[in-house]
Amino acid sequence: MKHSFFALLRRTSLPGALLLASASAVAADDIQPLPALAARLNETSVSGLSSGAFMAVQFSVAYSSILKGVGAVAGGPYYCAGVGGAIGPNRFFENATTQCMTPLAKGPSAEDAVAFAKKTAASGDIDPLSALAKLHVYLFSGAADSVVTTKVVDQTQRFYQLAGVPEKQITYDKTVNAGHAMITNSATDTACAKNAAPFINNCNFMQSHTILKAIYGDLKAPASKLSGKFVRFDQQPFISRFKDSSMAPSGEVYIPGKCAAGGCRVHVVFHGCLQEEAVIGDKYYKGTGYNEMADSNGIIVLYPQIKMNKATNPQGCWDFWGYSSGGKAPDFYKKSAVQMSAVKAMIDRLAAPRH
Numbered sequence: 001m002k003h004s005f006f007a008l009l010r011r012t013s014l015p016g017a018l019l020l021a022s023a024s025a026v027a028a029d030d031i032q033p034l035p036a037l038a039a040r041l042n043e044t045s046v047s048g049l050s051s052g053a054f055m056a057v058q059f060s061v062a063y064s065s066i067l068k069g070v071g072a073v074a075g076g077p078y079y080c081a082g083v084g085g086a087i088g089p090n091r092f093f094e095n096a097t098t099q100c101m102t103p104l105a106k107g108p109s110a111e112d113a114v115a116f117a118k119k120t121a122a123s124g125d126i127d128p129l130s131a132l133a134k135l136h137v138y139l140f141s142g143a144a145d146s147v148v149t150t151k152v153v154d155q156t157q158r159f160y161q162l163a164g165v166p167e168k169q170i171t172y173d174k175t176v177n178a179g180h181a182m183i184t185n186s187a188t189d190t191a192c193a194k195n196a197a198p199f200i201n202n203c204n205f206m207q208s209h210t211i212l213k214a215i216y217g218d219l220k221a222p223a224s225k226l227s228g229k230f231v232r233f234d235q236q237p238f239i240s241r242f243k244d245s246s247m248a249p250s251g252e253v254y255i256p257g258k259c260a261a262g263g264c265r266v267h268v269v270f271h272g273c274l275q276e277e278a279v280i281g282d283k284y285y286k287g288t289g290y291n292e293m294a295d296s297n298g299i300i301v302l303y304p305q306i307k308m309n310k311a312t313n314p315q316g317c318w319d320f321w322g323y324s325s326g327g328k329a330p331d332f333y334k335k336s337a338v339q340m341s342a343v344k345a346m347i348d349r350l351a352a353p354r355h
Helices: 004-011 016-029 049-063 091-097 110-122 129-134 150-162 207-216 257-261 283-287 290-297 338-351
Strands: 044-049 069-072 136-141 169-173 182-184 199-200 229-234 250-255 265-270 297-305
Touching: 044 049, 044 207, 049 129, 049 265, 049 338, 069 091, 069 207, 091 136, 091 265, 110 129, 110 150, 129 250, 136 150, 150 169, 169 199, 182 207, 207 265, 207 290, 250 257, 250 290, 265 290, 265 338, 283 290, 297 338
Parallel strands: 044 069, 044 265, 069 136, 136 169, 182 199, 265 297
Antiparallel strands: 229 250, 250 297
8 A cells, every 4th residue: 555644744844944934924913803794605615635625525515505616636525534444443543544545445435425424414414415416516636646546536526426416517637647736837836746745736727726617617817916815813713612623723814805895705725734824834825826716706715724733633634534523423524513613604704794
């Protein structure tokens, strides 16, 4: 079996100057309340890379009734960590770091994941699966990705198909010789085929633009100059169990100039492991192209932030195996899960009437 994601991350280091600069930048900026901007709740969408992609997928299933679409770059199907062959108290983690990344067989079972989703929807813990039929789905697997392999993402495609998303609404690209990364067209980013921090690679196209177009259809060209503002906002009011959550005290949101008056859509971007602001500064939320496309098309971009936790989450990953459940039975796949409910509350705040 190829090296696991966590083995790769343990070997990954970032320049000390970058770490110090990003930490000081976080400390220097004021933290504000997340504003109420009368956003259009039912036009919300989500996307993410790696653990952020797993999070985007599970959020798209749990809260499908409010979503327009989802983008997942190197991510597995809903409840991936729960449908593997591992047994015992650590089975979710073992599945997450094996079959959900570099499986020996076909990968996590989409059929089992759909069966579990139906059962979970019947209990009211997630939205009805029928709401998935309206989603527009973008999936990507780099041909050189040795961290989350293509057979895993194949099962994500299969999951959405079985769950009722029409084939014409699913875009799946596995033709690019890319490593494990969010893709840009910036020559200063990592070479396309690399599997290395900060997991933002130059493959000569802006993947964020492709994601937003796949979800929303025809969009205006990206803005050459941003009209809006970035707000560092307080995440803590939205988090029910802050100590367990591994979420950072603050997150980021980009608000286009035209969105200050209300009526815009919201796109949520989930970063991957080792990509939190305290590690790579603003490289993810300012350097991956989302804001330029959002600015010209009236889309607020929400960047919730995870914070490394040495005890439970040393790589700063979004929870797709249960570490944030506070020692209880894993609930990471439910609407009530601490991270998912926090992000939903942030979206609700953006959708609240302006005051």
